[in-house]
Amino acid sequence: MSDPVIDLNADLGEGFGRWRLTDDEALLEVVTSANVACGFHAGDPSTMRRVCELAAERGVRIGAQVSYRDLAGFGRRAMDVPSDELADEIAYQIGALQVFARSAGSWVCYVKPHGALYNRAVGDEEQAAAVVAGVVRAGGALPVLGLGGSALHRAAEKAGLPVVAEAFADRAYTASGTLVPRSEHGAVVTSPETVVERSLDIARDGVVTALSGERIAVAARSLCLHGDTPGAARLAVRVRGSLQAAGVRLEPFA
Template sequence: MISIDLNADLGEGFGRWRLTDDERLLSVVTSANVACGFHAGDAVTMRRVCELAAERGVRIGAQVSYRDLAGFGRRAMDVPPAELAAEVAYQIGALEVFARAAGTRVSYVKPHGALYNRVVHDEEQAAAVVDGVVLADATLPVLGLPGSRLLKVAERAGLPAVTEAFADRAYTEQGTLVPRGQDGAVITDADAVVERSVDLARSGTVASHSGERIPVRARSLCLHGDTPGAVELARRVRGGLESSGVRVEAFV
């Protein structure tokens, strides 16, 4: 049977401000990308999400970012490689404390926002992220875009490289994500998102921004927790996958 993991960005709050409906999304997804304090999240939020994820058997991933709370980690930044590696390890280590306290552990690492997009093509920044992961735990899988420099560097370092796809984001013909600033970059039609999810899981292909079908083979499917109606959309995606014969389960 075909299987796929569902991951979502969670813990994206700070103090009294909450962006994601963590509790309800954790009843749908199989992996949680938890903000580690650099683009969102704080100690209390991280602890709470880890406890909720552990209760539901959801895998915990460290969503590491550039240090950019004001820009939600979506602004391009130039960070020296040694500094970036140390900051990636720092974020993983912080989340690991709360995961262990909840009776579980950090199971994988995924970059966020501008860092995620940068390491698709930038070998130096990709190597810095991998160095940080190795510093924290040399067994952790790394989640990223198929064909990215990040996954290639991770494989060379002996880390498990896990490919992911985005049902609610438009793709270029080269298999990269259309930048958020462009029209149509985010797909908001729920029926289209469900259809694309099933397509990605069953055929390993998706329609690009121009309509051309492109290969996007992924072990995990990302559902953005900060979009309007995220919980209901996640439920519909999971239901669509399961009704089409796709088993939804964590990749680790």
């Protein structure tokens, strides 16, 4: 039996001007894929350029982390955006990041929604289709990274785009396999030991313990490590080391 394989992705470039939220340099030494903020929930041109250059130097794959236009709310506020407008905004964000990725000698390898858009696209067929339409408008059959079995993945498959399932070691799950909303108690897993244990469960066995205590199946080719939590870089190092010690191969999916 071959060793399990997983990608490690993290949200990077989540700053604006003089404000920085993520330790991009440290996390890029650990992850294999970087979800780069494209300016709508965080990020600015100089930040995008810098992260793309750092990622390219380290051989880390660059992904466009697209969002609702919500800098004030960090992309985590529910919004109702007309489908055609949302598709244009998705294409715009991908195109902007592509400029800096190519300038760095790399390219945008995949697309992942952020925050409220990510959660909305899990079950909202219309908004999911708009995200996919935006990916298509940006050109190229870019893989779509998201929750397995989501409306987003169904829309992507219908459009002929590759889909990649991801899981979260530091977010709580419902018994039905969706993420517990951040507004609810226990939605974010803060214990480093628990995060490491959950990472191993996901990568080796394809299971995670839901908030209810049930063990549920999760299909994941990529594991997300949130970069905006305190001590994120140190935790990422622990997760990577534990996975490798357990015989899990770390390889980008793109």
